[in-house]
Amino acid sequence: MRIFLFVVTLLLTACSSTQGISVYSFTNSEVESVLNQQLPKLKKEVSLMGLPVDFEVNSLQVNIGPDKREVVVLGFDSNAKINALLFEYPVRLALQIEGSPFYDSSKKAIFLRDIRLLYSSIDAGGFKGNLSLLNGEAMSVINNFLAANPVYKLDTSNPRVALLSKIPLNMKIREGKIELIPSL
Structure with a gap:
């Protein structure tokens, strides 16, 4: 009985100290x-209008919680080579998307959902403009990639993080960071 009371006291103390x-x-x-680290996986998946694309990201920007909103904005500047009819066509793509982050406790990772295209531009063979013709297909590639690849995965090799990942967590979005808080 004493051991049971001791364990309950420890749990209550832990809950009140982390609340x-x-x-x-x-x-x-x-x-x-x-x-x-995830981008090489995207390179394998890319094809536009059924044509294979050699895709390379030049720069990637992440903005967590801009304007105190609970979203993550991703900006990509990339080069691509579309292979068609034995020719390679160089293309420069710029995209900016936003999505709502959510914590998947079974995978111990943060994913984005409700992806929305904020900005797109293309520079290909003298043509400059937006990706309106390819928006649906480009967003499909991005949605499929982000559905399978987390934007952040907890490092469960760290004992503190491993212990934390075993309890229910709430997520808070702040400007520039995401916080995981015990929901005890």
Whole structure:
């Protein structure tokens, strides 16, 4: 009986000491780092209008919680080569998208959903403009990629993070960072 009371007291103390305290957070630059590691997977998946595309991201920008909104904005500046009829056509693409982050406790990762295209431009063979003709297909590629690849994954090799990941977590979006807080 004493052991049971001791364990309950410890749990209650732990719950009251972590209530409302941010125990784990990550920033724009940490999400950029994870996404840069994921980009080789995107390169394998890209095809536009059924044509194979050699895709390379020149720069990636992440903006968590801009204007105090609960979204993550991703900006890509990239080069692509579309292979058609034995020719390569160089294309420069710039995209900016936003999505709502959510924590998947089973995968211990943050994913984006409700992806929305904010800006797109293309520079190909003298043509400059937006991607309006390709928006649907480009967004399909992006949605498929982000559905399968998290923008951030908890490092469960860290004992503190592994323990934290075993309890229910709430997520708060702040300008420049995401916080995971125990929901006990």
